[in-house]
Amino acid sequence: MSVRFLPVWVPPPYPLWPFVAAQSLLTAAIAWMLRWPRWWVVIQLLFPPLLVGALAWQVPGWIVVVLVILLVLVFWNAGGERVPLYISNASTQRALGQLTRSLAPVRFVDLGCGWGDVVAAMARQTHVEESVGVETAPLSYLIARWRARAAGGIVLGKSLWDMDLSRFNVVYAFLSPQPMAQLQDKALAEMAPNSLFVSNSFPFPDVEPSEIWQVNDRRQTLLYVYRFDENRQLVPPEDVSDEPAY
Ligand SMILES: C[S@@+](CC[C@H](N)C(=O)[O-])C[C@H]1O[C@@H](n2cnc3c(N)ncnc32)[C@H](O)[C@@H]1O
Known part of the structure; x- marks a missing residue:
C-alpha cells in the first residue's frame, strides 16, 4: 500500500x-x-x-509457521464467531466474586472461557459450588483446562451455543458485539429462576440490564447485569451507580 x-x-x-x-x-x-x-x-x-x-x-521458516499455527489455535473464533481472545482482569474477577456472593451456592459458567482465568478465580471462592467454562479454540481450551483443574474448576471443549444455561445460576460472558443478539435470545429462553447473566463490556441489544457495574480498573470495565426473578422474568433496570463497584 x-x-x-x-x-x-x-x-x-x-x-x-x-x-x-x-x-x-x-x-x-x-x-x-x-x-x-x-x-x-x-x-x-x-x-x-x-x-x-x-x-x-x-x-527460520519453521518458527514463523509454528507461530502462525499457535496464533490460529488461540484466535480460532476471531473469524467465524468474530470473538478474539482477551482476558478479564483481576479487578473484574474480584467484582464478579462480590456481585455473586448473595446467590450462594453459586453454579457458575463462563461462556468462552479463554485461558480459564475467571473459571479458576471463581472456583477458588468459598460461595461457589461449581465453576465451569466452555471454550472451542483448541490451544486456549487445553490451557484453560489445565489452569482451571488446578483451582478445582472444569473446562469443556464445546461451543457456548451447545451449553444448557438453565443448569447455572450465574452465567458470565466476555465476547464481542457480534454474538450478543443471539446470546440474548438464548439467555431469555434458558436462564433459570433467580439467576444472573453478566456480560462484560457488551450489552444485549434489545433488553435493558437490571444494573450496570463499573469496575474501578484502567479501562473502566462495565459489567451489564441481567437479573432473572423467581418467574424467570428480567428484573427492571435500577439507577446506574456512579460509584465504582470495586
Ligand atoms: C474475549 S475472550 C474472554 C475469555 C474469558 N471469558 C475471560 O473473560 O477472561 C472470548 C473467548 O470466547 C471464545 N469463544 C468464542 N466463541 C465461542 C463459542 N462459540 N464457544 C466457545 N467459546 C467461544 C474465544 O475463543 C475466546 O477465547
Missing part, C-alpha cells in the same frame, strides 16, 4: 525501516477509520515490522 501511495507525497527511494513504519501506520489508520476492532488495528501496526524483521534476521 505504501509502495502505491507514498510516492504521491515523498519521492523514492526510501530507507527500509521508515518505509515499514509508514506501511504500518497507513494500514492501521485505515483499519481505525473503518472502525475495525482495536485488536485488528494493533495487528495492522505490528505485522509489517514483524514480517520484515523475520526476513532481515533470517528467522
Whole structure:
C-alpha cells in the first residue's frame, strides 16, 4: 500500500525501516477509520515490522509457521464467531466474586472461557459450588483446562451455543458485539429462576440490564447485569451507580 501511495507525497527511494513504519501506520489508520476492532488495528501496526524483521534476521521458516499455527489455535473464533481472545482482569474477577456472593451456592459458567482465568478465580471462592467454562479454540481450551483443574474448576471443549444455561445460576460472558443478539435470545429462553447473566463490556441489544457495574480498573470495565426473578422474568433496570463497584 505504501509502495502505491507514498510516492504521491515523498519521492523514492526510501530507507527500509521508515518505509515499514509508514506501511504500518497507513494500514492501521485505515483499519481505525473503518472502525475495525482495536485488536485488528494493533495487528495492522505490528505485522509489517514483524514480517520484515523475520526476513532481515533470517528467522527460520519453521518458527514463523509454528507461530502462525499457535496464533490460529488461540484466535480460532476471531473469524467465524468474530470473538478474539482477551482476558478479564483481576479487578473484574474480584467484582464478579462480590456481585455473586448473595446467590450462594453459586453454579457458575463462563461462556468462552479463554485461558480459564475467571473459571479458576471463581472456583477458588468459598460461595461457589461449581465453576465451569466452555471454550472451542483448541490451544486456549487445553490451557484453560489445565489452569482451571488446578483451582478445582472444569473446562469443556464445546461451543457456548451447545451449553444448557438453565443448569447455572450465574452465567458470565466476555465476547464481542457480534454474538450478543443471539446470546440474548438464548439467555431469555434458558436462564433459570433467580439467576444472573453478566456480560462484560457488551450489552444485549434489545433488553435493558437490571444494573450496570463499573469496575474501578484502567479501562473502566462495565459489567451489564441481567437479573432473572423467581418467574424467570428480567428484573427492571435500577439507577446506574456512579460509584465504582470495586
Ligand atoms: C474475549 S475472550 C474472554 C475469555 C474469558 N471469558 C475471560 O473473560 O477472561 C472470548 C473467548 O470466547 C471464545 N469463544 C468464542 N466463541 C465461542 C463459542 N462459540 N464457544 C466457545 N467459546 C467461544 C474465544 O475463543 C475466546 O477465547
